[in-house]
Amino acid sequence: GAGVSQSPRYKVAKRGQDVALRCDPISGHVSLFWYQQALGQGPEFLTYFQNEAQLDKSGLPSDRFFAERPEGSVSTLKIQRTQQEDSAVYLCASSPRASNTEAFFGQGTRLTVV
Amino acid sequence: DQQVKQNSPSLSVQEGRISILNCDYTNSMFDYFLWYKKYPAEGPTFLISISSIKDKNEDGRFTVFLNKSAKHLSLHIVPSQPGDSAVYFCAAIYTGNQFYFGTGTSLTVIP
Numbered sequence: 001g002a003g004v005s006q007s008p009r010y011k012v013a014k015r016g017q018d019v020a021l022r023c024d025p026i027s028g029h030v031s032l033f034w035y036q037q038a039l040g041q042g043p044e045f046l047t048y049f050q051n052e053a054q055l056d057k058s059g060l061p062s063d064r065f066f067a068e069r070p071e072g073s074v075s076t077l078k079i080q081r082t083q084q085e086d087s088a089v090y091l092c093a094s095s096p097r098a099s100n101t102e103a104f105f106g107q108g109t110r111l112t113v114v
Numbered sequence: 115d116q117q118v119k120q121n122s123p124s125l126s127v128q129e130g131r132i133s134i135l136n137c138d139y140t141n142s143m144f145d146y147f148l149w150y151k152k153y154p155a156e157g158p159t160f161l162i163s164i165s166s167i168k169d170k171n172e173d174g175r176f177t178v179f180l181n182k183s184a185k186h187l188s189l190h191i192v193p194s195q196p197g198d199s200a201v202y203f204c205a206a207i208y209t210g211n212q213f214y215f216g217t218g219t220s221l222t223v224i225p
């Protein structure tokens with residue numbers, strides 16, 4: 001497809017389980033972002049990649065969160081030992097340039113930790 | 115600390131009338147502002163943006179106004195249509211690599 005694709009769309013994890021969320025950005029887009037959106041809140045920044053380089057990970061809430069983009073295209077957000085407060089929609093966005101003024105968002109992955 | 119605030123969680127407007135969505139921010143370093151629209155179960159979709167060097171940007175039925183001295187921006191939709199019913203997020207940038215989003219305003223346009 002032409003847009004940002006995220007999988008799975010929905011994920012239910014038992015507390016303590018590890019999860020991996022995938023983002024396929026728009027082909028050729030340089031920048032990739034991950035955001036976390038809790039219920040009733042706006043999206044909050046997690047991390048940013050420019051090609052394969054993770055330039056900003058200041059928004060990752062704990063060392064249980066890890067993101068990678070090894071070949072500068074597909075990205076994976078991994079959450080280890082999930083906890084209930086990790087339940088949220090995880091949004092991925094990509095942008096054709098280094099700046100994100102034209103970021104295109106995926107549909108998100110809704111993670112529920114039970 | 116919420117740097118971008120949307121104080122109205124919801125707004126209802128009659129079809130054909132003007133919808134005005136408001137957004138306030140605290141960080142004077144923000145230099146670019148955007149509005150995103152979000153339907154249920156979909157990701158946010160870019161709507162309109164404005165640079166801090168401007169005070170108005172217009173695109174069809176959508177106009178964004180920026181008042182830097184008041185640290186306030188607003189989105190005007192004229193005329194409002196039922197298909198405009200969605201959650202609208204205000205966002206701001208200053209570092210170039212992350213958006214700061216508001217909490218959203220749910221707009222309902224009544225036919």
